[in-house]
Amino acid sequence: MKKILSLVLALCLTLGMASFAAAEEALPTFDQLVYGENADITASILFAYHRTDIPEKLNGYVDEFRKTYPNVTIEYDLITDYAENALNRVKTADWTIMGIPAVDKDELSGFFVPLGATDVLSEKYAFMDAWNFDGVTYGMPSTGNAQGIVYNKAVFAKAGVTEIPKTPDEFIAALKAIKANTDAIPLYTNYAANWTMGAWDAYIGGSATGDANYMNNVLLHKANPFSDNGDGTGPYAVYKILYDAVKEGLIEEDYTTTDWEGCKGMINNGQIGCMVLGSWAFTQMRDAGEHGDDIGYMSFPITVNGKQYASAGADYSFGVNVKATYEQKLASLYYIKFLTEQSGFAYSEGGLPIDKTGEYPALYEAFNGIEFVADAPAAEGEEALFNELNAESELAINAGGNTKIQKIIEHAFNGDKEFDDIMAEWNEAWTAAQEALNVEIR
Amino acid sequence: MTNAAAPDLRQRRKKINGQKVLLIVTFSVIPLFLLALFTYVPFFRMIRFSFYNMSYTKNKGFVGLDNYVKIFTREEYVSAMLLSLYYMAGAAIQLSLALFFATLLTSGLKGSGLFKGIMFFPFLVNGIAIGYMFKFFFTRGFVLDTVLQSLGISLESLPYWLRDQSVNNWSLVFTSVWKYCGQNMVLFVGAIASIDPTLYEAATIDGANKWQQFKAIILPGIKTVFMLNLILSITGSLSAFEPAYVVGSMGANGTATFFIKIHQMAHVHNKVGMACAMAMVLMILILVFTVAQRLFFRYVMKDSENTFNGKANRAKALW
Structure with a gap:
């Protein structure tokens, strides 16, 4: 009896995993992603980030985003000692989105979801070289400095x-x-x-x-x-x-x-x-x-x-945890899309626009005649x-x-x-x- | 009746014993498991890591003793270790102060409870908070300078407590003494209180003055606690971190202790193997110091113990 029971249990588990795996579709690339689609997606996201100075502003973005995606919950984990802390955490599953710390580029695919081909994304977004490896981009910059x-x-x-x-x-x-x-x-x-x-x-x-x-x-x-x-x-x-x-x-x-x-x-x-x-x-x-x-x-x-x-x-770039569930990954991509194109975050932070159609803030008025040089990748x-x-x-x-x-x-x-x-x-x-x-x- | 009851009793006792063992095992399994998981496993892995060239995310291969050789051939690490001497000097001052106050507070002083509380308080404050406090304390024209100025010392003649490299390590040592003195004192107070008061009476009748009593009764009486305090402060000096990290801006301006160098190696330069080797060196150093102290007290101070016992026995005999 017990044997049969455990057999049934094991069977159920395997089936469950199999069906779960089947549900894993390929994620859309960042440029294919249309903001507003899949509005019924349900996921909870933990966002590790360094901007301890602007929690209200960030939570404001979450509220704005949830108007379109009401079933997605996003919690910011704001860390003062970010560079070190993030480097220790990057290997774990204890985050969904994070500002990418100083990892080696050949390790990117082990930690982060690929966002798409770098040359394709570069047509629309700036600083795509920042976290490029082998022609694939793994991070979307929050803003440019x-x-x-x-x-x-x-x-x-x-x-x-x-x-x-x-x-x-x-x-x-x-x-x-x-x-x-x-x-x-x-x-x-x-x-x-x-x-x-x-x-x-x-x-x-x-x-x-x-x-x-x-x-x-x-x-x-x-x-x-x-x-x-x-x-x-x-x-x-x-x-x-x-x-x-x-x-x-x-x-x-x-x-x-x-x-x-x-x-x-x-x-x-x-x-x-x-x-x-x-x-x-x-x-x-x-x-x-x-x-x-x-x-x-x-x-x-x-x-x-x-x-x-x-x-x-690029300032810190957003990367999505490769260990997250499919729903979490998709919802994270939508949120990053929102931050990049809808929130006006880069502009309000006085940064260079990431979305190439974006505006330059007024602080660059003294930069007339000065050429911006973005560091080319290795x-x-x-x-x-x-x-x-x-x-x-x-x-x-x-x-x-x-x-x-x-x-x-x-x-x-x-x-x-x-x-x-x-x-x-x-x-x-x-x-x-x-x-x-x-x-x-x- | 008795014959039938005996095996039953034995069986019950066996059962109780069995339950006892079960209880002990179940209660200790979790702490032992946690101890192994969070102390021994990381420790043995650290030993292994120290022979590799590796970062947090990547192992770049076995390098043998290379990491250890680097530690002792690079002048900056040796000088970082020598910074411990400042903290050891601080530890000596700290222990003397603690002992002094402990003796004072156990001599029947009025309000000694209050004083004990006041002096122990710094130990309860979080180390990082103390760090920030002392940063303001040492800032030019702030707390310390104001106090000294009110004593009639001109600001121009005062050093910049954290900027001038001739005094900045002493400033950091001071914060550490401030924090740990109370803890040492409380331990001393406890030890002194456990000394048999008849010894004092006997000594007084013998005509011993307070200093002689301190030397012949209190000091030998608190030997164990004194040893403990000494070992704690010396190991603390070797692995000093908090003051230099918080007050000294992460070991800037020549205040980087060996512990801070380990931290930088692991978290700035991402050389985890090297950092593990440094941690091993620090651990061995602490072990050596601890053993050396024990040996010192066992052989050098043995005589004093004999004289103490001899004197005490003589005092008792006379009594």
Whole structure:
């Protein structure tokens, strides 16, 4: 009797699984997806994301989305320490949508649902290269960021700086003018917040060279990339600005106790001249006080052969868990479609549009004549090389290598190491990593 | 009657014994399972990982002792380990302070309960909260500077507590002392309270003063607890993390302890194998220190124990 019972049970289970598997249709690709279809779909979604500062706004999007898809519940799991936390969680089934953390590109298919062919999606959406592997895209960017400097126009005007600085020398001169003519801190480093330091790495590609291939290709194969180009361009020039600003006393006095939340109000009311942060920071600084009109955004002060460039790239991209159920995956795709095309999220965050028909927000008015450079993807077969070089060299360029930038400030302030020596060390570490991984030097 | 009852009783006892065993097993199965799952399995896997070059998501192959060699050949890791010396110095101060207050509070002071509570309180506060508190405490012109200024010290003559590399590690050690001193003290108070009060009487009659009593009665009497506190603080110093992570901005400005280096290795550089090897080194270091302390106390301090017992016996004999 018992045997029969267990047999029946096993049979039921197998049948159940089989019928469940049969229900798994192929998911539509992101461009085929029509928002509003399958409105009766039922699923619950856990969305792991880093924007702890705007929970109301995000939940507002959920409410809006549920007007079309009433049976879909979406819960945001907003995490402060996102980059690390997400990397630990990406392997699990404990999320449905997440902002894709720094995984190697050849591992993408193990964690995320493919959204479609990259070249097809690229016709309609920007920055499709961000999470492309083997011609397939796995992540839809939330918004696009340009790399520049957020500044207080009133402070610059008061200091007598009427033209936006275009070269490192002009920039340092402007900072000196702010120090001499106003009470404001010329350049606020946000040293203590750590991740704000790593942000400097984002400028060494497009902004500093004008070359879309620099970040993901040239850098990997270049011998001693941190050497002085001699013309105020390249990575050397970017980090030199920071070193010089510290050395000349143009930053906050006690950099070890800076306060990230506090700095927003400070730049808003004119206590800070400028901060080196991506364009995503603009809206936060603007909304942090009563002087939002004073906040402006300018490009990074490096001119390559008479022309200025601004690195542009995707912010965190949305990826759907490959371990989720079919309903969850489909509902997630609809929600991402909504965020990308209907919500106006990118625009309201002051970001570059992802949907190519979208508008550019007003903050880019100072970017007239400046070319946006989106980092080109790594060459085929080298998608994971940058991450590996970063790990091997422990420089973690553009990947959370905050400590090395902090050390620039410490050495500049304490005067215990020349800038050229720091760059020589980085070159050494990079070269050693290139040798360890048998990277061809071009 | 008796013959019939005996096997029955034996059987019942057997049954009860059986139930006992069953009870013990069922009650311990879950905790033992959890212990194995969350402590021993990860631990043995960590040992294995430490011989591999691997990230969280990818295993890049066996590398033998490479990871361990790197730890000892790179100057930055050795200097990170040396940062523990600051915390050990802090631990010495902390233990002396705790012992001092414990002796004071057990000497029949009025309101000692209240003082005990006040001094123990920091230990109950969450470490991260303490971190943020002390960040403001050390900020230029904030709490500490204001207090010192009111004592007549000019702001110009004060260092930047976290920025100046000559003092910043001491600032961090201070937060750690502030937090753990109360805990040590409470343990000491408990130990001192368990000393037989007749010993004091005997010593007083013998004409011993308070310092002599402390040295000859209290100190030997709390030896076990003192050892425990010492081991806890030394291992704590070796694996110092919270103050440097929160107050020192994740180990910036030369405050990165070995533990912070492990964290960076695993979570910034994604070198899990290397981080596991570093964790192993830290564990071995802690084991070595613990064993060394035990040996030290067993052989070096043995004499003092004999003199203590001798003295006490003599005191009792005299009495």
